[in-house]
Amino acid sequence: MTTFMRREIGEQPAALRATLDSLLPRVGEVERVAEGTRQTLFIARGTSDNAAVYGRYLTEARTGRLATLAAPSIATTYKRKVDLSGVLAVGLSQSGRTEEIVETLAWAKDCGAKTVAITNGGPQSPLAEAADLALCTEAGEEKAVPATKTYTTQLAALAVLALGLGADVDAADLDRVPDAVAKLIDDPGDLEAVVAGLAGKPGVVVSGRGLAFSTALETALKLKEACYLHAMGLSYADLLHGPIAVVDEDTPAILVAAGEGPTLPGTVALAERVTGAGAAAYGIGGGDGLARASTAALNGPDLPEWVAPLGLIVPGQLLTEALARRLGVDPDSPRGLKKVTQTE
Known part of the structure; x- marks a missing residue:
């Protein structure tokens, strides 16, 4: 029986095409709403927060703007005012109905920010209605409760946002994304070997850096949600500062990298260090170099680094769905989770 999660993973090429077709013509609207701002503040929780990490790195690396992740509790719990003049606040919620995110975006506007909503909830969702631009x-x-296509389309929207903020990238690269994702779905690499390697393990460390850090965080979250693994998502810079001590024969590492870019050599070196210490390292992406250094590897997308995260997450999604079934877990309805989470 095909799970909803697996079916929705397969729907991502079409969802990405539809999202890009809808949003790319609106780059000018982003430029206009961002006029006069100099910083970007991302407001999100959960999977959307992992997408926001991509938005932060992309904004800082390719537009030269300072970008930060919000602490919604400043607005909703501490109820403090902050001077947000000159700030573009971007609220992300797949449903557009997470009350904390809606409230925090409204707070940001009240504090002087221009506001953008990124949501799959439609223009009548509370988040979209609270924003200057949706x-x-x-x-x-x-x-399925674990987000797949709503996550990758959020990344697509963030790529469009970056274009509107003047990113020094080639917008035509986005045209390649749906086909690259379709190719990964058809040929994810040595999926069975990675599933077998994780099936008997209580935990795993998932690591990447820079633009791929968002993929590491989201892959770890999916493995927690749907496979009940103790999965730790870390930048490899942070991993090397101490937590690498937990990587051993019972705690393998999943290492994520684009096929190009400044973080790739460090990811390959980390894989060599992990395997050299007798632990398993499973690569996602990173080209032939990471594959050779890894115990087993999943393919990455043939995409430039700035859009690679839209494809890099797909092998992690397929791994999560296959491992959940191997462990006897229903990936569509993990225990304790709902599709829309409200924070107290």
């Missing part, structure tokens, strides 16, 4: 993704209904 970038609505076209993922369609998502039935």
